[in-house]
Amino acid sequence: MRLHWRAANYLALGQIFLRGNPLMREALTLDHLKDEVFSCWGTIPGINLIYTHLNRLIKQRSLQMMLVVGPGHGCAALIGNAYLDGSYSRLDPPFKQGRDSIERLFCRFGYQTFAHDVPAIPGTIQSGYELGYSLAHAVGAVFDNKDLIACCIIGDGEAETATLSASWHLPAYLNPLTDGAVLPVVHLNQYKIAARSSLSYLSNARLTSLFTGLGYKPYIVEGADPELVHMLLAGAMDQAADDIEAIRREASDREVKVRSLCPIILLKTPKGWTGPKLISGEPFEGSATALKLQRLFMADVDFYLKLLERWLHSYTIKSLFDSAGHLLPEPAAWIPEEKLTLSGCPHANGGLLREELKLPPLEEYGVETDADREDPASERHLPLAFYLREIIALNGLNFRLFSSDCNNSALFLAPIFSITQRVSPTDEIDRERLDEKPARVVEILSQTVCQALLEGYLLSGRHGLYICSEQHSNLVVSMLGRYANWISRAAEIDWRKEVSSFNYLQISTLWSPKLAQASCTPGFAAAAIEQRSGVTNLFFPADAGTLLAVTENCLKATNCINSIVVDAHSQDGWLTVGQGRKHAAAGLSIWSWAGSEKEEKEKVESASGPDLVLCSVGAIPTREMLQAVKILRGILPQLSIRVVNVVWLNKLQSPEFHPAGLEADRFDQIFPPDVPAVFAYHGYLTEIYTVLGERLEGRRLKVKGYRGCYADSSLQNHLIANELDRFHLALAALDLIDRNDGQLASAKDSIKSLMIEGF
Numbered sequence: 001m002r003l004h005w006r007a008a009n010y011l012a013l014g015q016i017f018l019r020g021n022p023l024m025r026e027a028l029t030l031d032h033l034k035d036e037v038f039s040c041w042g043t044i045p046g047i048n049l050i051y052t053h054l055n056r057l058i059k060q061r062s063l064q065m066m067l068v069v070g071p072g073h074g075c076a077a078l079i080g081n082a083y084l085d086g087s088y089s090r091l092d093p094p095f096k097q098g099r100d101s102i103e104r105l106f107c108r109f110g111y112q113t114f115a116h117d118v119p120a121i122p123g124t125i126q127s128g129y130e131l132g133y134s135l136a137h138a139v140g141a142v143f144d145n146k147d148l149i150a151c152c153i154i155g156d157g158e159a160e161t162a163t164l165s166a167s168w169h170l171p172a173y174l175n176p177l178t179d180g181a182v183l184p185v186v187h188l189n190q191y192k193i194a195a196r197s198s199l200s201y202l203s204n205a206r207l208t209s210l211f212t213g214l215g216y217k218p219y220i221v222e223g224a225d226p227e228l229v230h231m232l233l234a235g236a237m238d239q240a241a242d243d244i245e246a247i248r249r250e251a252s253d254r255e256v257k258v259r260s261l262c263p264i265i266l267l268k269t270p271k272g273w274t275g276p277k278l279i280s281g282e283p284f285e286g287s288a289t290a291l292k293l294q295r296l297f298m299a300d301v302d303f304y305l306k307l308l309e310r311w312l313h314s315y316t317i318k319s320l321f322d323s324a325g326h327l328l329p330e331p332a333a334w335i336p337e338e339k340l341t342l343s344g345c346p347h348a349n350g351g352l353l354r355e356e357l358k359l360p361p362l363e364e365y366g367v368e369t370d371a372d373r374e375d376p377a378s379e380r381h382l383p384l385a386f387y388l389r390e391i392i393a394l395n396g397l398n399f400r401l402f403s404s405d406c407n408n409s410a411l412f413l414a415p416i417f418s419i420t421q422r423v424s425p426t427d428e429i430d431r432e433r434l435d436e437k438p439a440r441v442v443e444i445l446s447q448t449v450c451q452a453l454l455e456g457y458l459l460s461g462r463h464g465l466y467i468c469s470e471q472h473s474n475l476v477v478s479m480l481g482r483y484a485n486w487i488s489r490a491a492e493i494d495w496r497k498e499v500s501s502f503n504y505l506q507i508s509t510l511w512s513p514k515l516a517q518a519s520c521t522p523g524f525a526a527a528a529i530e531q532r533s534g535v536t537n538l539f540f541p542a543d544a545g546t547l548l549a550v551t552e553n554c555l556k557a558t559n560c561i562n563s564i565v566v567d568a569h570s571q572d573g574w575l576t577v578g579q580g581r582k583h584a585a586a587g588l589s590i591w592s593w594a595g596s597e598k599e600e601k602e603k604v605e606s607a608s609g610p611d612l613v614l615c616s617v618g619a620i621p622t623r624e625m626l627q628a629v630k631i632l633r634g635i636l637p638q639l640s641i642r643v644v645n646v647v648w649l650n651k652l653q654s655p656e657f658h659p660a661g662l663e664a665d666r667f668d669q670i671f672p673p674d675v676p677a678v679f680a681y682h683g684y685l686t687e688i689y690t691v692l693g694e695r696l697e698g699r700r701l702k703v704k705g706y707r708g709c710y711a712d713s714s715l716q717n718h719l720i721a722n723e724l725d726r727f728h729l730a731l732a733a734l735d736l737i738d739r740n741d742g743q744l745a746s747a748k749d750s751i752k753s754l755m756i757e758g759f
Contacts, residue, residue: 004052006320038109043072046267055334055335064340066141068125068137070131070133072157075121122344137455139170169214186267189271218266221236237265354500365383391555501555503564504563541564546574546580552581566619612675612737616679617646617688618681619682620682621705644671679692684705701736
């Protein structure tokens with residue numbers, strides 16, 4: 001095990017510094033070094049140590065394990081270990097083990113691979129710069145994976161983040177009857193980038209009290225002597241594995257009522273361990289300097305070249321690799337068989353395990369619509385809830401709902417609780433309760449924890465839905481960008497299989513004034529629009545039928561991120577399920593039944609064309625836009641109006657920015673350049689302007705949307721203040737008509753009179 005650890009350390013250090021002389025068989029020169037250093041050494045020896053000891057545990061006990069690494073700058077450690085256990089050779093044949101492959105490994109680090117964990121590294125489901133999310137990713141991965149153990153390495157700095165602080169409670173959400181286990185390893189090497197971490201100031205007694213209070217059974221492993229630490233860590237790993245086995249046994253014993261504590265290892269080793277003790281009289285090992293390798297060669301080059309050479313040779317390279325670069329038998333002794341290696345864990349490449357979601361036929365949940373469309377069926381709360389309830393019933397351990405306390409806020413979801421319940425993080429094992437209704441709803445108020453849980457659940461091969469408030473969705477904007485980056489880059493890797501889409505069901509609050517006053521701020525939709533990878537999709541279904549169709553499409557999708565914004569208070573019935581399916585597939589449609597286009601044809605290529613185009617995006621804007629059309633048709637019946645409804649916002653973008661965007665010709669067919677248009681948009685005005693982009697140039701159009709919340713709590717006044725009510729939309733349309741006559745002026749006066757009278 002000592003030799004394997006040295007081999008992993010040597011490969012990591014070589015990736016950071018070397019581009020030649022991979023086995024150090026000749027004197028080190030500047031030609032052997034990279035022009036730039038891309039990583040730091042601080043956390044790498046600790047990750048390698050944990051990896052080595054997990055290998056022994058896996059092989060000795062035939063365990064199914066995966067590794068989630070929270071500390072940043074640990075990429076070189078994971079790459080080195082994936083090379084040692086043969087995963088790179090299996091996934092990338094040119095990496096057949098040997099001297100040339102080691103050199104290739106060294107050369108591409110920092111150029112073709114990065115200093116943080118990325119999808120190109122086998123066995124990973126998390127990027128190293130995602131500080132705060134590792135424990136939630138690990139718990140999400142073991143949900144409904146009864147035989148899986150996820151070891152999660154948590155660094156000093158990450159332990160200070162808000163998301164990680166909330167995540168300490170997550171192991172209590174695991175049901176040992178159906179879920180796997182997590183083994184957190186808190187790597188306390190004292191320093192962040194420049195200063196000591198808060199946990200490093202705590203005594204062992206206080207650390208023990210802290211984690212015992214959080215529901216853990218802590219094992220402290222501390223030291224700077226590798227021989228001592230190896231022995232202590234091996235003992236702690238064995239004890240932790242025994243604890244996990246005991247928890248699993250207890251789950252099967254119906255006499256046991258109180259669940260045992262989850263084991264946790266607190267590993268206290270020096271920062272930059274096994275590096276030089278001093279450099280130019282300044283501490284290196286055990287100090288924050290171990291994070292700043294790029295500063296090593298800023299002064300006396302010859303001196304530091306010799307220092308690096310001694311450092312590399314300190315790992316006794318000839319005892320690790322033969323002259324051809326093959327790993328020797330001794331350091332390879334505890335590497336598990338292929339199917340059990342950490343870097344070959346199929347749960348970390350969830351597409352390999354993914355099963356198609358079983359979906360009930362939408363027709364069973366459809367709504368009736370009025371024939372004349374004048375008075376659509378309203379208060380259609382239930383179809384989606386019944387649809388989700390049936391999905392839960394059909395899919396057993398393959399589907400979960402995650403929610404930041406929105407299941408009660410959105411009462412229209414209440415029917416799901418007739419067959420399921422919330423996961424309860426209690427000390428008691430209430431078997432009768434679980435037997436009655438399995439818990440498929442994970443609810444915790446932290447939005448970032450919910451997102452990370454679902455990410456872990458999806459990346460390990462399952463399906464899910466994140467129900468959140470539109471009011472607070474901007475809290476996960478940075479996570480949206482990171483996950484979009486992960487998905488888009490994973491799609492470029494042949495051996496990474498497609499995973500289920502990440503689906504947000506956002507309960508709209510922008511147009512609920514009492515809620516919007518709290519903290520509705522722009523962010524989420526704008527960030528989703530700006531994702532140049534094209535994996536993010538924004539849906540604004542205007543009615544119940546379209547909502548069902550959009551939800552079905554999103555749950556079937558893979559390798560993308562979908563946001564569905566739904567009005568929590570009512571779902572109109574403009575379209576049947578069949579019509580909704582066609583509408584959702586197209587992304588936007590001309591609603592000829594709602595307009596007054598000449599010849600009443602839905603064909604875009606109408607000979608005469610309309611006088612106006614009125615376009616809506618979202619449930620409430622659509623309701624108001626259709627009423628605005630009704631007003632205009634009553635006052636100016638000769639006006640030819642085209643009504644367009646957009647359900648997939650990205651359709652309005654140029655294909656340059658989103659693969660689903662309409663080509664210029666098709667966009668011009670629907671929105672003729674010489675015809676004035678009014679856009680009524682659910683969200684912030686800046687978002688729709690960003691979406692339309694250059695397509696705004698040279699057109700006569702007005703955009704109405706959300707500009708801010710106002711003190712008056714009535715929906716009517718809220719809409720009027722934002723000029724998204726039916727009267728302002730009708731006036732905006734008339735303002736765009738290029739004529740000046742008494743009839744038009746009279747029409748405007750009539751609309752203003754109607755506005756005074758109210759809805």
